[in-house]
Amino acid sequence: MNTISPHSYRNSLRIAYRAVCGHLWKGVSVSYPFRDVMEAFSETARLHPDRPAVTRHDRTVTYAELDAWVRATARRLGPDPGVVGVLTSRSAGTVAALLGTLAAGGVYCPIDPAYPWPRREALMAASGCRVVIGEPGSAVPPGVGLTPLPGPAGLLDADGRGEEPGGSAVAGRVAVSPDDPAYILFTSGSTGEPRPVVTPRGAISVVTAGLRELFGITPEDRVLQFASLNWDTCLEEILPALTSGATLVFHDHAYAGSLHRMLRMIDAERVTVLDLPTAFWHELVHHLTAERAALPPSVRLVVVGGEAVSPVRLADWRALGLDGVRLLNTYGCTETTLITHAVDLHGPHAAAGAPDDRVPIGRPLPHVVERISEEGELLVGGPALALGYRDRPEATAERFVELDDLTPGGDGPRRYFRTGDRVSRRPDGALVHEGRLDHQLKVRGVRVxxxxxxxxxxxxxxxxxxxxxxxxxxxxxxxxxxxxxxxxxxxxxxxxxxxxxxxxxxxxxxxxxxxxxxxxxxxxxxxxxxxxxxxxxxxxxxxxxxxxx
Missing domain, CATH: 3.30.300.30 (ANL, C-terminal domain)
Known part of the structure; x- marks a missing residue:
């Protein structure tokens, strides 16, 4: 039987993505040197081995335990495993599968086991996954391997340390480059088939570092994991926290549909950071106002995004006396990696001014190059662009375009993503959303x-x-x-x-x-x-x- 070395396989995968997705990292600023997100996690685990990394109810996984779990997962996958489907659950296990896949040099692809089988099968086929991490007996298509996640027990030695880097072929990290694919997530497309967005390691690494700074995450923070594990918002909860020494909090009451129980849980778990869909935040503000309820005092930052903020709900929030809590509005697309624009709407970092009749979506983050077309469409460039849509060359060419670089000292065409969003610019530089150029909608923050x-x-x-x-x-x-x-x-x-x-x-x-x-x-x-x-x-x-x- 012919075999392909892991190194050769990854090179062929990278070449295939280049062929399908177009030029990579064209026009990227040299001011963003590549430091892989897994380097940041490993360094954090070394600095904070005994701090809690992930909690779920009364079960806590320390950074040393999580690091050992990640290494064990990488060893089980083997070096350069290709696209790895992960049947997700709200648990530390999914975090270990995500980081373990990246540590092995693989491409992470979350699959919701609650999806109907035809949808799960379509996602696995569209992503090209070769192996799926899941419970024994989980359904997978023919030709796709199923492997269980290593258990968390027994991964540390008697001194509470995991295996040292280099202790096995995949005990440490596999060498990677910025344009290696990191993960595949799906967006909605007009053909009826999900579009697989391929995001490179350089993009998620740059953005994770930027969000640590934007959110001001420290080891004292406790970040609630709220977003669906199938959408990119969950990565802005998970990765900045676990590369800063903070604690990621899972709890069933966050997803039970009861704001009373959720608020009690936030208080009991001493959650400091909430990242919520705008539509859910609207419901929270209405609840706090109508029920005269209080936001737990532990909360210092509320991040919202996915849809336009209601001026009425913003006024209600400002009347709640939460001047010490940052309310941060964010904007971004899956194809531009998490967040590209942000603005503080209330709290200690917000600019003073009159109430907003039209709430802005924000200003570009430092790594973002923005451009507004004659039609008013927002185009986003910079080092955080996705590679494109896997095996969708026409769709990739339609949405990822090269335009002349208008920045001073520009050295040729720059690659941009056409967001499809019409925007205008306020006098203070913040952008305001003016609608869509196409028929796409946001349903509970999900692009449809x-x-x-x-x-x-x-x-x-x-x-x-x-x-x-x-x-x-x-x-x-x-x-x-x-x-x-x-x-x-x-x-x-x-x-x-x-x-x-x-x-x-x-x-x-x-x-x-x-x-x-x-x-x-x-x-x-x-x-x-x-x-x-x-x-x-x-x-x-x-x-x-x-x-x-």
């Missing part, structure tokens, strides 16, 4: 292309046509679908209409994650079309919204 939902619904055998729109409900966006039956023999009866709506809903729940399932599905006789013959989503919604239930 209506075309992907339409493609999924259209694959149902009884559906002839479909239009999906975003509908504001109670301060956040939900999806509404208008469905035309396939070749009806006559007017659909109420029973037939209700039957098809239920069938489509059940079909979606069996095939896609919850954020792609519309809140309402309405069966209609026909869709509205534009003069050019295209489906008019907004027009269809205006015609039939009174019939939606």
């Amino acid at each position: 292309d209506p075309g992907e939902v339409e493609a999924q619904i259209a694959s149902h055998p009884r559906v002839g046509a479909v239009a999906v729109v975003g509908v504001p409900v109670a301060g956040h966006t939900t999806l509404a679908a208008y469905v035309v039956p396939r070749s009806p023999a006559g007017p659909a009866s109420p029973a037939m209409t209700g039957s098809l709506a239920r069938e489509v809903l059940d079909y979606l729940r069996e095939h896609v994650p919850a954020h792609l399932v519309p809140h309402r599905i309405t069966v209609v006789p026909e869709l509205v079309h534009t003069a050019s013959g295209k489906v008019d989503r907004a027009g269809s919604h205006r015609r039939y919204r009174s019939a939606a239930v």
Whole structure:
């Protein structure tokens, strides 16, 4: 049997990504020397071996224990394992799998085990994963290996130390370069298939260092892990904390849907940093105001992002007497690695001024190069761009473009990501969001292309046509679908209409994650079309919204 050395495999992987994703690191400033995120974690573990790294309820994993767990995971994977799918859970084990994959020189790809099997299978295929870390018996596609995560027990010696670097072939870190892929996450695309975004190690390393400074993370901080482990926001919780000596806090009450229990947990766990979707923060502010509840005194920083901040909710927050708590609004895309813009809206670092009728999304972070096109589209460049979409050369070429460098002393074209967001600039330099140039929506902070939902619904055998729109409900966006039956023999009866709506809903729940399932599905006789013959989503919604239930 022919074998390929790990070094040769990684070189071929890097070449393949270059071929698919285009030029890498073109125009990157030399002011950002490459220091891999795993170097920062290892140094932190060496400096703070006995400090708590991860807690979940009454179970604590120290930095020494986590470092040993990471090394054991890397040894089990072997050097340069390629793309590693990880069936995630809110636990220290998922953190060990993430860091262990990176320590082995692999490419991390989180897979939510709660997703329907067709979706999990599609994500594994689109990412090209060769092995999956999961519980024994977990379903994986043919040809993909399944390996359990090493247990956390027994990884330290009698002196409380893990194995020294170099103790085995993969005990330390595999040599890596900035353009090696670090992880793959998925965004929504109009074709109905998830788009795999490939982020390089240089990008996540630069951004992690920047966010440590932006958030002011110290070893005394306790950061709540709140975001879905399948979205990039979780990395801005995990990586800055674990490269600073802080404690990452998992707790079931954060995800139980009760703000009363969540606030009690934050107080009991002495959480200092919250990173919340804007829509959830809106609910929190309403709860604090309506219930006259108090934000626990341990909290010093609240980071929000994903959707526009409501001026009304911002005014409510400012009236709560939380002047000592930083409220930091952030903006970014998966393709530009976590956060590119930020602004303090309230608290000790906020600029004095009149209340905001239109809340800004922020100013560029130091590593970001921004540009606004004639159409008002925000373009983002710099060392934190993704490599592109795996095996999607056309989509990559459409969204990642090279433009002449307009900065003084520029040395040729610079690579930018087209965000699709229209912005304007305030006199103080902060950007204000003016809407989208396309039809993409934010549903609970998750970017959704209506075309992907339409493609999924259209694959149902009884559906002839479909239009999906975003509908504001109670301060956040939900999806509404208008469905035309396939070749009806006559007017659909109420029973037939209700039957098809239920069938489509059940079909979606069996095939896609919850954020792609519309809140309402309405069966209609026909869709509205534009003069050019295209489906008019907004027009269809205006015609039939009174019939939606």
